[in-house]
Amino acid sequence: MSTGSLLVISGFSGAGKGTVIKKLLEEYDDYALSISATTRHPREGEVDGSSYFFMDREKFETMIGNDEFLEHAEYVGNYYGTPKKYVVDKLEAGINVILEIETVGALNVKKTYPAAKLIFILPPSAAELENRLKGRGTEDDATIAKRLSKAYKECDAVEAYEYIVINDSVEATAKTINMIAAEDSQTVEKTRKENNLDLIKDIKKGLEVYYKGE
Numbered sequence: 001m002s003t004g005s006l007l008v009i010s011g012f013s014g015a016g017k018g019t020v021i022k023k024l025l026e027e028y029d030d031y032a033l034s035i036s037a038t039t040r041h042p043r044e045g046e047v048d049g050s051s052y053f054f055m056d057r058e059k060f061e062t063m064i065g066n067d068e069f070l071e072h073a074e075y076v077g078n079y080y081g082t083p084k085k086y087v088v089d090k091l092e093a094g095i096n097v098i099l100e101i102e103t104v105g106a107l108n109v110k111k112t113y114p115a116a117k118l119i120f121i122l123p124p125s126a127a128e129l130e131n132r133l134k135g136r137g138t139e140d141d142a143t144i145a146k147r148l149s150k151a152y153k154e155c156d157a158v159e160a161y162e163y164i165v166i167n168d169s170v171e172a173t174a175k176t177i178n179m180i181a182a183e184d185s186q187t188v189e190k191t192r193k194e195n196n197l198d199l200i201k202d203i204k205k206g207l208e209v210y211y212k213g214e
C-alpha cells in the first residue's frame with residue numbers, strides 16, 4: 001500500500017479554507033484532518049479534541065520536550081502544534097492528511113517532511129476577500145480591517161508555497177486539491193506557484209490599501 005499525501009493548507013482569514021476542507025472530507029474517501037494542540041482558550045462552540053486539543057503551556061512544553069510535535073509555532077501569543085503520531089499513523093495507512101496551519105508552521109513541516117505539499121488558497125480578488133469577511137457578519141469593522149492588513153503582510157509568505165488554488169467555488173476548489181494530492185499532471189501545472197506569480201502580485205496590490213503597517 002502506498003503512503004498518503006500530507007497536504008498543508010493555508011490561506012488568508014476569509015479565503016474559505018475551512019469550508020473547502022469540510023467539503024474535501026465529505027466528498028472524498030481517504031482524507032483525515034489533523035487536530036492541532038493549542039494553548040489558546042476555546043472560543044464559544046469549540047470542542048476539546050475536535051476543534052483543538054486545548055492545554056496549558058506546561059503540558060504543551062512537555063510535549064515539545066518529548067518530541068511529540070511534527071511542528072509547532074507561536075502565533076499571537078499562543079502555542080499551536082501538530083501532534084506527530086496521528087499524522088504518521090494515517091499516512092502509513094495510505095490516508096491523505098490535511099494540516100490547516102499558518103505559514104511558519106507550514107514551512108517547518110516542509111523541512112521535516114519534504115514530501116508535504118504546500119497549498120495556499122487565495123480569494124479571487126482583494127475585493128472579494130473583503131466581501132467575504134463582511135458577509136460572515138461575525139466581526140466588527142476594526143477586526144475585519146486588521147485581518148485585511150494581515151493578509152497583505154502574508155502575501156510575501158505565499159511565494160514559499162508550491163501550489164496556489166483560487167477559491168472561486170467550494171466544489172471546484174476541493175476537487176482541485178484532490179487532484180493535487182493525486183498528482184494529476186494538468187492540475188499540478190495549472191496550480192504551480194511559478195505559473196501564478198502574476199495573480200499573487202495582483203492580489204497583493206489589491207490588498208495594499210488595507211495595510212496598516214503592523
Ligand code: 5GP
Nearest residue numbers: 036037072073075080081082100101102105
Ligand atoms: P485560531 O486561533 O484562529 O484557531 O488559529 C490561528 C492560526 O493558527 C491559524 O492561522 C491556524 O491555521 C493556525 N494553526 C492552527 N493549528 C496550528 C498548528 O498546529 N500549527 C501551526 N503552526 N499553526 C496552527
